[in-house]
Amino acid sequence: EIETEPRRLRADGRKHPLTHPQARTHARTLAAAARDSSEQKRETTFPLEMAMTQKVLAAVLVAMVGLAKADSPMGEAAAASNVTMCAYEPCDIQAAADYTVPPLPYPYDSLEPEIDNQTMTFHHDRHFAGYTKKMNKALADMAGMDGTSTVEEMMSTLPTVLATAGPSGEPDASATAFRKNGGGYLNHKMYFATMSPEPQSEPTPGSPLAQAIDTSFGSWADFQEEMTNAAATVFGSGWAFLVLDPVTGELSVIQKPNQDSPYMDGLIPLLG
Amino acid sequence: FSRRREQASETCLTLKSNSPPSSARPVRFRPSQQEPAAFLEEEAPSSDPEDSPPQQQPTMATSSLLTAGRSACKSLLQQTQKSFLSSSAAAASAPLVAAKLPDLPYDYAALEPAISGEIMELHHSKHHQAYVNGINAASEQMLDAQAKGDFAAMSKLTKAINFNAGGHLNHSIFWTNLCPKRDYRPPEGKLLAKINENFGSLDNLQKQLSAMTVGVQGSGWGWLGLDRDTKQLFVQTMPNQDPLSCGVPLLGIDIWEHAYYLQYKNVRPDYVKAIWEIVNWKNIEERYEAAL
Numbered sequence: 251e252i253e254t255e256p257r258r259l260r261a262d263g264r265k266h267p268l269t270h271p272q273a274r275t276h277a278r279t280l281a282a283a284a285r286d287s288s289e290q291k292r293e294t295t296f297p298l299e300m301a302m303t304q305k306v307l308a309a310v311l312v313a314m315v316g317l318a319k320a321d322s323p324m325g326e327a328a329a330a331s332n333v334t335m336c337a338y339e340p341c342d343i344q345a346a347a348d349y350t351v352p353p354l355p356y357p358y359d360s361l362e363p364e365i366d367n368q369t370m371t372f373h374h375d376r377h378f379a380g381y382t383k384k385m386n387k388a389l390a391d392m393a394g395m396d397g398t399s400t401v402e403e404m405m406s407t408l409p410t411v412l413a414t415a416g417p418s419g420e421p422d423a424s425a426t427a428f429r430k431n432g433g434g435y436l437n438h439k440m441y442f443a444t445m446s447p448e449p450q451s452e453p454t455p456g457s458p459l460a461q462a463i464d465t466s467f468g469s470w471a472d473f474q475e476e477m478t479n480a481a482a483t484v485f486g487s488g489w490a491f492l493v494l495d496p497v498t499g500e501l502s503v504i505q506k507p508n509q510d511s512p513y514m515d516g517l518i519p520l521l522g
Numbered sequence: 523f524s525r526r527r528e529q530a531s532e533t534c535l536t537l538k539s540n541s542p543p544s545s546a547r548p549v550r551f552r553p554s555q556q557e558p559a560a561f562l563e564e565e566a567p568s569s570d571p572e573d574s575p576p577q578q579q580p581t582m583a584t585s586s587l588l589t590a591g592r593s594a595c596k597s598l599l600q601q602t603q604k605s606f607l608s609s610s611a612a613a614a615s616a617p618l619v620a621a622k623l624p625d626l627p628y629d630y631a632a633l634e635p636a637i638s639g640e641i642m643e644l645h646h647s648k649h650h651q652a653y654v655n656g657i658n659a660a661s662e663q664m665l666d667a668q669a670k671g672d673f674a675a676m677s678k679l680t681k682a683i684n685f686n687a688g689g690h691l692n693h694s695i696f697w698t699n700l701c702p703k704r705d706y707r708p709p710e711g712k713l714l715a716k717i718n719e720n721f722g723s724l725d726n727l728q729k730q731l732s733a734m735t736v737g738v739q740g741s742g743w744g745w746l747g748l749d750r751d752t753k754q755l756f757v758q759t760m761p762n763q764d765p766l767s768c769g770v771p772l773l774g775i776d777i778w779e780h781a782y783y784l785q786y787k788n789v790r791p792d793y794v795k796a797i798w799e800i801v802n803w804k805n806i807e808e809r810y811e812a813a814l
């Protein structure tokens with residue numbers, strides 16, 4: 251339930267984010283979405299679980315409950331939703347390669363002091379927008395763009411394309427451009443979706459995600475330590491990802507250079 | 523993404539960009555994916571410790587500027603090469619000399635307005651210092667692992683050594699490549715003649731190297747180098763902190779975000795354009811002539 255008369259100041263003296271008019275509206279929207287969700291009752295929004303599409307949540311559930319058997323209804327659902335599922339909205343296919351930058355789901359300054367206004371603005375409006383624009387150009391140049399695949403699906407089939415050398419002995423330039431900019435688009439689509447000004451600090455106890463993390467890492471704290479270490483030790487530019495292997499159901503932490511997407515390895519990035 | 527290690531030397535000669543001015547676009551050399559062992563093979567192993575140059579890393583003394591790049595490269599190669607040798611005798615006879623952060627030949631603010639004093643201070647005292655600390659730590663661990671015969675650890679450490687040694691080397695060269703704007707003068711003499719021969723003009727060289735450097739994905743460097751065999755100039759980009767392979771590094775342009783972002787944000791072309799105003803061509807001429 252959203253407080254209708256929010257406190258002006260938090261106990262630690264920081265301005266309560268709900269005083270920001272946009273944040274109030276936004277918080278109400280999220281609260282409404284949480285109520286509408288038929289899965290579980292959520293008291294606050296956990297961006298990861300909220301933002302993930304139902305298909306991926308089902309895959310996590312299936313994997314963790316061990317129901318990935320071909321003859322079970324859930325197993326069939328998991329098999330049908332193949333490796334290339336889209337983990338974070340928007341998932342609609344733009345046939346004419348005119349993907350747009352998903353708007354930031356919260357105010358630019360609402361993640362302060364952890365990430366400041368200017369960083370969010372540059373990151374989203376310049377860098378993310380740049381990747382989206384260049385991805386559209388690469389898609390337009392790429393042969394075989396038939397408008398039937400999501401960006402995630404195209405990324406998962408990219409390694410085959412990259413392995414094919416063109417006349418110059420290097421892979422097709424537009425395929426390389428898609429690797430960089432499509433990767434940048436997918437990575438940042440996930441990144442901005444998985445943060446929130448009012449985050450839930452851990453997965454809901456007992457939820458499929460929480461169970462999966464405990465199984466794969468031992469505990470939430472162990473996962474955090476591994477993820478933090480992976481992020482801190484990337485050489486040069488790159489990412490640390492929490493990925494789901496849809497085949498084995500395992501979660502793991504991986505590093506990727508530049509904007510390489512885990513979708514290229516058939517892995518689904520959940521957090522980066 | 524094939525490694526092409528076996529083709530390295532052939533690729534260096536054929537794909538380096540020193541095309542005459544009429545060529546349509548710069549030839550992009552795909553950044554080297556060589557492991558440290560591969561670039562070590564370029565130097566014949568020397569068992570004589572006396573062979574090591576007295577200076578392990580460049581200082582700002584004038585005489586050392588002449589051979590700073592080459593000797594630093596060579597000494598680092600020898601140093602890390604010795605670490606890899608399985609003979610403990612080699613390890614005992616090649617004591618590790620700690621890397622040191624070189625002093626800048628100018629004040630932090632001296633390169634303004636091309637590069638802000640804020641960036642220079644962070645870049646030198648934090649980032650380069652971190653590479654120095656990193657190579658010292660990794661080298662100690664490597665010698666330790668070698669003494670124990672722990673090949674798993676040695677293998678794991680090669681990445682850290684490559685990264686930090688490269689970072690230390692690249693930045694040591696970089697500081698000498700720059701000078702305050704008031705001291706700027708264009709290239710002269712033998713180097714200018716070679717630039718005109720290999721690129722058509724200084725302007726062409728700057729355009730080619732700028733375009734390649736701006737186009738680096740993620741972190742890396744743009745280099746003007748000299749091929750050791752053919753003595754021709756070439757331009758090449760390298761990823762992350764990989765040292766320039768296939769030749770002697772003459773001029774490096776750091777395109778890691780830490781080199782420009784605070785001032786230029788994401789507008790790389792403005793940074794690369796501005797840096798040409800503070801290139802120390804005297805230093806590059808010295809490096810070139812020493813490498814001939």
